[in-house]
Amino acid sequence: MKKVLVACGNGIATSTVVASKIREACEEAGIDVSVSQCKLLEVKSKAADYDLLVTSGMFTGGEANIPVIGAISLLTGVGEEETIEEILMHLKSNGCRPAK
Amino acid sequence: MDFVYVVFHALLGAGPIVLLPIIITIIGLLFRVRLLKAFRAGLTIAIGFAGIKLVINLLSGNLGPAAKAMVENFGIHLDILDVGWGAIAAVTWSSPIIPLLIFGILLTNIVLLVFKLTDTLDVDIWNYHHMAIVGIMAYFVTDNVLLGLGASVMMAVISFKLADWTAPYVEKYFGIPGVSLPTMSSLSSVVIAAPLNRLIDRIPGVNGIDFSVKDTQKYLGFFGEPLFMGLILGCGIGVLAEYPVTKIFELGVNMAAVMILIPKMTALFMEGLMPISEAAKKLTKEKFKGRKFLIGLDAAVVVGNSTVITTALLVIPLTIFMAAVLPGNRVLPFADLAVVPFRVAMVVALCRGNLFRSLLISLICMAAILLAGTATSPVLTQLAMTTGIDLSASGGISSFAATSLTVSYLVYIAFTSNPFVCVPILLVVLIGVWAYMDRRAKRAGQASGTEESGRAE
Numbered sequence: 001m002k003k004v005l006v007a008c009g010n011g012i013a014t015s016t017v018v019a020s021k022i023r024e025a026c027e028e029a030g031i032d033v034s035v036s037q038c039k040l041l042e043v044k045s046k047a048a049d050y051d052l053l054v055t056s057g058m059f060t061g062g063e064a065n066i067p068v069i070g071a072i073s074l075l076t077g078v079g080e081e082e083t084i085e086e087i088l089m090h091l092k093s094n095g096c097r098p099a100k
Numbered sequence: 101m102d103f104v105y106v107v108f109h110a111l112l113g114a115g116p117i118v119l120l121p122i123i124i125t126i127i128g129l130l131f132r133v134r135l136l137k138a139f140r141a142g143l144t145i146a147i148g149f150a151g152i153k154l155v156i157n158l159l160s161g162n163l164g165p166a167a168k169a170m171v172e173n174f175g176i177h178l179d180i181l182d183v184g185w186g187a188i189a190a191v192t193w194s195s196p197i198i199p200l201l202i203f204g205i206l207l208t209n210i211v212l213l214v215f216k217l218t219d220t221l222d223v224d225i226w227n228y229h230h231m232a233i234v235g236i237m238a239y240f241v242t243d244n245v246l247l248g249l250g251a252s253v254m255m256a257v258i259s260f261k262l263a264d265w266t267a268p269y270v271e272k273y274f275g276i277p278g279v280s281l282p283t284m285s286s287l288s289s290v291v292i293a294a295p296l297n298r299l300i301d302r303i304p305g306v307n308g309i310d311f312s313v314k315d316t317q318k319y320l321g322f323f324g325e326p327l328f329m330g331l332i333l334g335c336g337i338g339v340l341a342e343y344p345v346t347k348i349f350e351l352g353v354n355m356a357a358v359m360i361l362i363p364k365m366t367a368l369f370m371e372g373l374m375p376i377s378e379a380a381k382k383l384t385k386e387k388f389k390g391r392k393f394l395i396g397l398d399a400a401v402v403v404g405n406s407t408v409i410t411t412a413l414l415v416i417p418l419t420i421f422m423a424a425v426l427p428g429n430r431v432l433p434f435a436d437l438a439v440v441p442f443r444v445a446m447v448v449a450l451c452r453g454n455l456f457r458s459l460l461i462s463l464i465c466m467a468a469i470l471l472a473g474t475a476t477s478p479v480l481t482q483l484a485m486t487t488g489i490d491l492s493a494s495g496g497i498s499s500f501a502a503t504s505l506t507v508s509y510l511v512y513i514a515f516t517s518n519p520f521v522c523v524p525i526l527l528v529v530l531i532g533v534w535a536y537m538d539r540r541a542k543r544a545g546q547a548s549g550t551e552e553s554g555r556a557e
Contacts, residue, residue: 012186012363013226016370017377034376037367039323039438040404041412052190056272057401076279076395077381097370 001032002091005050006071007059011039016055018074024056025084031091052090115488116194124372125198131379135194141372145193148368152190156489157367159358159435162351167432169341176340176424179495180477183436185285186366187273188502191484192229193369199241201232206380208256218260219267220281221388223380226373230284231255233502237476240483240517250523251515255284257379258507258530260275260396262287267394267535269320269449274402280394286442288505289465295448296461309456313410320413330359333420333434339368341364355434360413362435402443406455411462412441418527429470431477436500443469443500455494465506476512480494 004022008015009023015037026033038046040059047064054071067090073079107162121142128138162182167179185330192198205228212218234255239248263282271277281287283371323330334355338348402408416437423433423459444462450456498504503512513520 007404009403012365013370014369014398014400015373015475017368020374021372039324039326039363041321041409041441044321048471053545056398056406057369057404059404060406071195072276072279072397072401075397075401077385078278078395 001036001053002056003050004033004035004052004087004091005042005043005047006035006037006054006056007043008037008056009040011037013044014075018054018056018071021074021084022087026091027086029088029092031088033091052087054087114147116190117146117488120149120194122194122377124376127202128376128379130199130203131376131383133375133379136374141375142149144372148372149190149194149344150493151365151368152187152362153489156187156360156491158354159183159362159447160489160491160494162354162479162499163337163432163434163555164491166337166341166343166351168495169343170337170487174231174340175344175536177430177493177514178423178429178432180430180474180498181496182431182434182473182499183438183497183503185439185499186360186362186435187484187489188233188480188499189229189490190368191487192233192236192502194487195232195236197236197245197248198232200249201235202228202379202501203404204235204249204253205231205256205344208253209260210384210387210413211255212260213391213393217262219394220263220280220282220396221393221407222260223377223384224282224396224398225377225380226370227238227283230501230505230508231259233281234508234512234515237483237503237512240486241479241516246517247515250519251511253525254515254526255508258511259284261286261530261534261537261548262290263396264394266290266446266449269446270402271453272298273449274405276401278394279397279401281399281441281446282396283399284384284508285439285501286399286402286445287506289443289462290446290450291507292465292468293450293461294322296464297450297457300424300457300460312452313414315457316410316413320417323413323416323437324409326359326363327356330356333437334527337432339514359438360363363438399442400447402449403443404449405486407458408441408445408448409484411448411455411458412457415444415462415466416440416455419470421518422463422467423470425514426467429474430495431498431504433500439500440466467502468506469500469504472508472509473498473500474505476503476509481504501544 006015006019019035020035023035047066053064053066053068055073069087071083073083122147124142125138128141163181165400170176171179209222231252237249237253238251259282263280267280331352335348335352338351420433423429447462477496477498503509514526
């Protein structure tokens with residue numbers, strides 16, 4: 001199962017919107033996924049345990065060693081499909097972690 | 101008629117746990133959400149409220165007595181607990197007049213859009229709570245629904261206009277075009293930051309100061325992590341309360357729990373409101389097809405900026421220190437230390453990332469928040485108690501949101517102290533600033549116009 005971390009300013013509002021849209025899209029595409037939410041300030045200490053980081057806004061505050069996708073389009077509705085497509089591609093692609 | 105009256109009063113007496121599913125279902129149906137979906141949303145929100153109540157009891161029951169002991173032992177007069185914006189939002193959404201306010205705010209947005217008085221389309225229903233709480237508090241104090249509605253509409257107009265005016269900063273500084281941020285929790289700082297930034301521009305010697313701080317995330321990063329924040333603050337207050345060692349750690353761990361649990365409960369509110377927000381988005385987008393506007397988003401989209409993070413990480417400990425020494429302040433900063441980045445984001449953008457200015461102005465904004473929070477705590481505390489939250493163990497509650505925010509405080513005072521004098525004054529100031537901003541925008545437009553034509557030649 002792939003693990004996605006969704007981060008936003010307070011880990012509540014916009015990340016909930018983004019997280020539920022990702023869950024919905026994955027369900028439709030038949031991808032087994034676990035989506036968690038956090039504050040941007042927590043990314044540094046949490047990101048390592050995840051396969052993909054999705055942020056609701058822009059994020060220049062720190063580096064993460066996992067792929068990062070900015071998903072502001074899921075809030076504005078402009079370019080929403082493309083972003084969902086990009087997220088799904090990352091989750092389908094080979095970056096599978098060996099099962100522990 | 102009598103029957104309706106009796107039912108209505110029975111519902112009001114039942115409290116938010118019963119009221120919330122009904123209110124939200126009605127709001128949902130009005131936005132043409134299907135009945136089952138609307139009811140599920142209402143129930144989810146009521147569950148969030150039940151959760152918040154539990155956590156606030158944990159907070160108030162543990163931190164309240166400790167804060168009181170701290171006052172007795174050291175005279176550090178911080179007995180008003182900062183319960184955080186989530187708890188305040190819960191109180192807001194459970195008010196019986198919330199449907200009226202929501203539609204009042206939405207209608208205000210639509211009317212302003214139709215008459216081209218704003219470019220911001222704000223259907224982020226969730227964030228309406230910043231505007232609604234001012235109306236609810238005005239209604240609570242005056243018992244006049246019209247004053248309540250008026251206060252919320254005033255908040256809405258100010259929010260949309262501030263969002264319009266700050267949109268260029270969102271585009272240029274944060275690099276997000278086509279978007280504005282009608283979130284009062286971050287916009288409110290602008291009314292302090294914009295004049296101050298101008299002032300600093302004119303002080304020779306000071307206007308050139310800037311510095312940078314390296315590795316703030318490395319050394320101060322734990323201030324951004326709520327669980328450490330809660331633990332440290334809880335233990336610190338336990339020490340000042342002169343608790344025995346085990347009780348100090350008990351308070352620390354309990355406060356870490358509060359810091360982590362409040363957002364989890366608040367997320368339920370967001371989850372419940374999402375279907376309604378989405379429905380509102382769809383409805384209004386159809387109505388304004390072809391019109392170019394700024395999409396109103398939660399300010400959460402800009403707080404990931406590195407200078408915002410650096411400023412916030414420095415402001416958080418300084419705010420705790422300031423709370424102890426600021427004359428007149430009684431608010432003990434706690435839950436809302438987690439959302440300091442929102443309070444500083446627009447300040448950083450206005451100062452174009454100048455860390456010296458951002459820090460100085462942010463601290464002044466935070467001082468204003470603490471003082472307004474102290475002043476409006478009694479009303480907020482009473483309001484929260486009517487929804488069944490037990491606060492007897494503490495000296496009152498406050499937050500860094502609601503009427504602690506400078507703009508919200510001013511609107512609240514205007515509508516409650518002497519509305520016939522103060523509301524016109526507020527309107528005149530608003531219209532004056534509006535005219536000034538329009539003229540500035542026009543001049544800027546002309547300047548860039550001639551620049552472009554100059555380049556073309």
